[in-house]
Amino acid sequence: MLEPQQIRQGVEELGPWFYAHDFGNGLKTTPLIPPQVVGIHDTRLAMVKSEIQRFFGARARGISCLDIGCHEGFYSVAMARHGMQVTGMDAREENLRRARFVAAASGFDGVQYCQGRVETLAADQGRTFDLTLFLGVLYHVEDPMLCLRQVAAVTGELCLIETQVVDEVEGYTEWGAQEWKRPYKGILALVDESGEFHAGNRETGVTPMATCPSPKALLFMLRQAGFARAEILTPPPDAYEQHARGKRVVCAAYKV
Numbered sequence: 001m002l003e004p005q006q007i008r009q010g011v012e013e014l015g016p017w018f019y020a021h022d023f024g025n026g027l028k029t030t031p032l033i034p035p036q037v038v039g040i041h042d043t044r045l046a047m048v049k050s051e052i053q054r055f056f057g058a059r060a061r062g063i064s065c066l067d068i069g070c071h072e073g074f075y076s077v078a079m080a081r082h083g084m085q086v087t088g089m090d091a092r093e094e095n096l097r098r099a100r101f102v103a104a105a106s107g108f109d110g111v112q113y114c115q116g117r118v119e120t121l122a123a124d125q126g127r128t129f130d131l132t133l134f135l136g137v138l139y140h141v142e143d144p145m146l147c148l149r150q151v152a153a154v155t156g157e158l159c160l161i162e163t164q165v166v167d168e169v170e171g172y173t174e175w176g177a178q179e180w181k182r183p184y185k186g187i188l189a190l191v192d193e194s195g196e197f198h199a200g201n202r203e204t205g206v207t208p209m210a211t212c213p214s215p216k217a218l219l220f221m222l223r224q225a226g227f228a229r230a231e232i233l234t235p236p237p238d239a240y241e242q243h244a245r246g247k248r249v250v251c252a253a254y255k256v
């Protein structure tokens with residue numbers, strides 16, 4: 001646990017901050033994201049907590065949780081607050097430095113953080129976690145199937161995925177001859193994040209190229225990756241505008 005003066009100093013020295021972390025007694029960070037977007041975290045947190053409560057119930061206290069692409073540890077600390085044994089991992093040490101401070105300043109020194117890439121998650125962790133969070137990362141990676149297979153491999157029971165989604169495209173492709181056809185199972189859009197990537201943005205993937213799934217593609221890929229079933233959760237009535245319009249989704253993927 002840090003003293004108020006240490007928290008004040010850390011907030012100052014480690015800024016700018018991506019999230020609005022609140023350490024109590026008026027000690028908090030000012031987020032980089034515009035005020036109209038800050039509410040995105042309220043919606044995600046509400047949806048994540050609600051599904052955890054529905055799925056784990058009283059078991060939620062004490063379960064293990066891996067927060068994949070944890071950034072400043074906003075969701076890691078939120079899960080630790082619920083009594084979970086939390087590990088946060090991220091590709092960027094500069095994010096993890098802030099995450100360690102946030103955990104200490106919030107009184108959750110037990111949260112473990114490690115550097116790593118989703119692409120090698122299963123071998124790096126060498127174990128499963130009851131709950132995995134894969135929030136805001138899928139649409140930043142260039143090989144979503146590889147990543148989802150890795151995420152499935154370390155998920156013991158439930159994985160919560162939050163992602164931007166592209167509009168669905170329904171259709172058929174020829175498959176070897178004009179009369180042979182296969183239906184699309186959703187689509188992946190290729191997205192250029194090179195501008196942000198080369199500018200040193202701390203939220204992008206580890207390469208400049210990103211992919212973004214349509215809702216059907218997300219569900220199809222999750223099944224192919226090793227989840228028994230997956231469903232897109234209904235946002236609350238007061239959801240952030242992108243969730244309300246279905247442009248971002250929170251999806252629950254179950255191992256059994």
Ligand SMILES: C[S@@+](CC[C@H](N)C(=O)[O-])C[C@H]1O[C@@H](n2cnc3c(N)ncnc32)[C@H](O)[C@@H]1O
Pocket residue numbers: 068069070071072074089090091092095116117118119134135136137140141202203204205206
């Ligand atoms: C948009 S932020 C989302 C952070 C947080 N999970 C959230 O939902 O608010 C993406 C995070 O994932 C990390 N990241 C991106 N690609 C990664 C990869 N291939 N392996 C591990 N971490 C990655 C970034 O460093 C960043 O912290």
